[in-house]
Amino acid sequence: MDTPQRSITLRFLAEPQDVNFGGKVHGGAVMKWIDLAAYACSAGWSGRYCVTAYAGGIRFIAPIHVGNLVEVEAKVIHTGNSSMHIAIEVNACDPKSLNKRQTTQCIVIMVAVDESGEKIKVPTWVPETEEDIKQHETAIKLMAMRQTINEEMEIFRDK
Numbered sequence: 001m002d003t004p005q006r007s008i009t010l011r012f013l014a015e016p017q018d019v020n021f022g023g024k025v026h027g028g029a030v031m032k033w034i035d036l037a038a039y040a041c042s043a044g045w046s047g048r049y050c051v052t053a054y055a056g057g058i059r060f061i062a063p064i065h066v067g068n069l070v071e072v073e074a075k076v077i078h079t080g081n082s083s084m085h086i087a088i089e090v091n092a093c094d095p096k097s098l099n100k101r102q103t104t105q106c107i108v109i110m111v112a113v114d115e116s117g118e119k120i121k122v123p124t125w126v127p128e129t130e131e132d133i134k135q136h137e138t139a140i141k142l143m144a145m146r147q148t149i150n151e152e153m154e155i156f157r158d159k
Ligand SMILES: CC(=O)SCCNC(=O)CCNC(=O)[C@H](O)C(C)(C)COP(=O)(O)OP(=O)(O)OC[C@H]1O[C@@H](n2cnc3c(N)ncnc32)[C@H](O)[C@@H]1OP(=O)(O)O
Pocket: 035, 039, 050, 051, 052, 053, 054, 079, 080, 081, 082, 083, 084, 109, 111, 113, 117, 118, 119, 146
């Protein structure tokens, strides 16, 4: 592979099977799209098969309606040894008006694995623009916060 691809946008229409009884897209459908975009983004960056290790900070800001044009934007904001931290933003609009609004945001951590499912090294991403540097710093802060959450969640784990 030549230059790793840092970001990707999936674009499609929300279909009737994605919608709940209230006529809005299921949160689970949105989470599936997020997972697909995170996979495509991390595979594009690492050139390897990747698995989802973590998804968090998900916020459903506004509903998506059937027939909306949906855009799921995924971009690498931090790389570790085998992990890629992916920032996801979901936008939707009526395809007739193209009046785009943000509906969901979250962070997904993907890990590149080999044929045996063992983690493998990924290319390092170096932030360059001011915005990239800020988002990279945030990714590092979130790692520390996740550690605290992890410790609090210990009581729910199988002994
Ligand atoms: C395509 C799909 O969606 S697959 C479906 C859902 N996902 C899966 O089934 C994955 C199941 N999990 C696994 O296979 C393993 O736990 C793996 C491959 C993710 C991690 O393998 P391990 O041998 O446990 O490695 P380890 O604990 O060192 O973690 C590897 C990396 O992931 C990161 N990581 C692992 N778990 C988490 C977590 N819960 N939160 C944040 N980061 C995590 C680690 O920080 C580490 O990053 P680094 O290599 O950049 O330092």
